[in-house]
Structure formats: C-alpha cells, structure tokens
Amino acid sequence: GQSLEQPSEVTAVEGAIVQINCTYQTSGFYGLSWYQQHDGGAPTFLSYNALDGLEETGRFSSFLSRSDSYGYLLLQELQMKDSASYFCAVKDTGGFKTIFGAGTRLFVKA
Amino acid sequence: DVKVTQSSRYLVKRTGEKVFLECVQDMDHENMFWYRQDPGLGLRLIYFSYDVKMKEKGDIPEGYSVSREKKERFSLILESASTNQTSMYLCASSSGQGAYEQYFGPGTRLTVT
Numbered sequence: 655g656q657s658l659e660q661p662s663e664v665t666a667v668e669g670a671i672v673q674i675n676c677t678y679q680t681s682g683f684y685g686l687s688w689y690q691q692h693d694g695g696a697p698t699f700l701s702y703n704a705l706d707g708l709e710e711t712g713r714f715s716s717f718l719s720r721s722d723s724y725g726y727l728l729l730q731e732l733q734m735k736d737s738a739s740y741f742c743a744v745k746d747t748g749g750f751k752t753i754f755g756a757g758t759r760l761f762v763k764a
Numbered sequence: 765d766v767k768v769t770q771s772s773r774y775l776v777k778r779t780g781e782k783v784f785l786e787c788v789q790d791m792d793h794e795n796m797f798w799y800r801q802d803p804g805l806g807l808r809l810i811y812f813s814y815d816v817k818m819k820e821k822g823d824i825p826e827g828y829s830v831s832r833e834k835k836e837r838f839s840l841i842l843e844s845a846s847t848n849q850t851s852m853y854l855c856a857s858s859s860g861q862g863a864y865e866q867y868f869g870p871g872t873r874l875t876v877t
Contacts, residue, residue, distance in 0.1 A: 662804075685864050696768075696854065696868035697807070704864075741806060745864060750795060750814055751822065752866065756806040 656680045658755035660742055665761040666732055674727045674740050674758045682747030686718050686725045689741045691757070697741060700727070729760075737762045767791070768869035770855050776875045783842040785872050787855030793867075794860055796838035798822075798830060801852040801871070813838055814861070845876045 658678045666672040676686070685704040689697040703709055703718035703725060715728040729736055739757040746753065771786035789796065795814050799807040799822075809822030811830040819830050827849060831839045838857075842849055852873050856866040 658806075684862070687864055689866075696870050697856075697866075698868070699865040702864040743807075748861075750812060750820070750861060751809060752797075753809070753823075754799075754807040756804055 656744075656753055658742055658744060658753060660740075660755045660758045662756070663759045663761070665763060667763050668732055668734060670732050671728065671730050672732060672760065674729075674742075674760070676725050676727075676742035676755055678723050678725075678742070678744050678753075678755075680744050680746060680753060683720065683723075684745040684747055686716070687743045687745065687752070688714075688716055688727045689743060689754075690738050691741065692738045700740075732762050734762050734764065736760060768855055768857055768867050770853075770869040770872050772872050773870060774873045774875075776877065777842075777845050778877055779846060781842075781845050781876075783845050783874065783876075785840040785842075785853055785855075785874070787838045787840070787869055788836050789838075789855075789857040789867070790836065791857065791859070791867070792835065793857035794835075795858045795863065796832065797856040797858075797866065798828075798838065798840045799854045799856065800824070801854055807854065810840065845874075847876050850874060850876045 660676045688700040691697040701716040718725040743754045797812040798810040813832040855869040
C-alpha cells in the first residue's frame, strides 16, 4: 500500500525551531511537497524537494533523503501565526497524482 | 495570482439527492483535482483530470463522478448522496504534468442528512 507517516501533533514555543518529519512508502516517487493549512483555510504550498538535500525558503526549510524515504520540514524563529496543520505529500512517478499525509497540527505557545 | 473558486462554502443535502460541486480556476491550468478532507485522514484524492474531457480515478472514487467540459471548470458529482459523504471537499489545480505546486480552492463543507 501507499502511506505517508507524520506526527499528529507538535507543540513548540514562540521563537524556537521545530522539525516535522515525514516518512513515506509509495509505489512511485516524483517529489516531496509540504503544505500549510490554517483552520478554516485552504492548503497552501510551502516547498518541494525532488532531489536529496535541503531547500531553504526564508524561515522554512525542507529536507529529503530518497534512500531513506524520509523528509522533514524545519520551521525556524517560530511565530504564533505558524500555528497550523502541515501536510507532507508525495507526487507519484507519473507526475500527476499526489498522495497526502494525515497532517501534523503545530501549536505555537507564547 | 492563481484563483480557484468553488461554488459553495457550505452545503446541506438529503440522503439520495444528486449533488453537484463546481470548481473554476482562472490560470489556464491543465490539471484539476478533487479531494475530500476528513479529520485524521488528510486529503484523499477522489478524481483528477489532466485535460478537457479526460479524467482519472484517484484513491476513493466510489460514489463519485466528475465532468470536465471546459478547461477552467471541473465538477464533482455525487450521484446519490449518502451520510458517509459528509466531508470537506477541496478542489485544486496545477499547471502541467510535472508541476509540483497545487493551488487549492476554499473548500465546500458538505453535510448529508
């Protein structure tokens, strides 16, 4: 079967760094994406990794290790507005279909 | 800015009714997707389309059908709504076969009673 595993909840303090892990088991792999979703809002794209290594976009970074079927999203200098759900997603080999994880709820405390 | 709009934010239907959810995107994207989102299950793909009149089943197509007569519009149809189809439905679009960024609409919260 195809599955993505990520923690259901993470809590961190404002100004801290938090890492959200994602392991995947899929029949094909084209790339790993991360999306953010605030309560009542639509998912919005954060980052994409097709190759091994770290991609940095401002306070957010994303890492991929294809040999380990593993990736993570790193959020630095946490702000209250970062409280949201974060989804990892794998794009399959055909390049169309995307499989999403169940999401990680991040709570940022003052 | 890419804009994906969905016909309703909230919808209440009765069991057995035929339900139409409409999605329109304004960026000439080739690909369009329908997902449902349930607590603890993430987003699950129902159907997607990579071209006008083309459709492919996703992971949970049972009980649903789709229509894409124009490039900008992708409709999800519940032929006979059931209570287990109560959910948040999200439409998304992306620009090409390898496009990794999907743009999502605001969602339709469907309740079937």
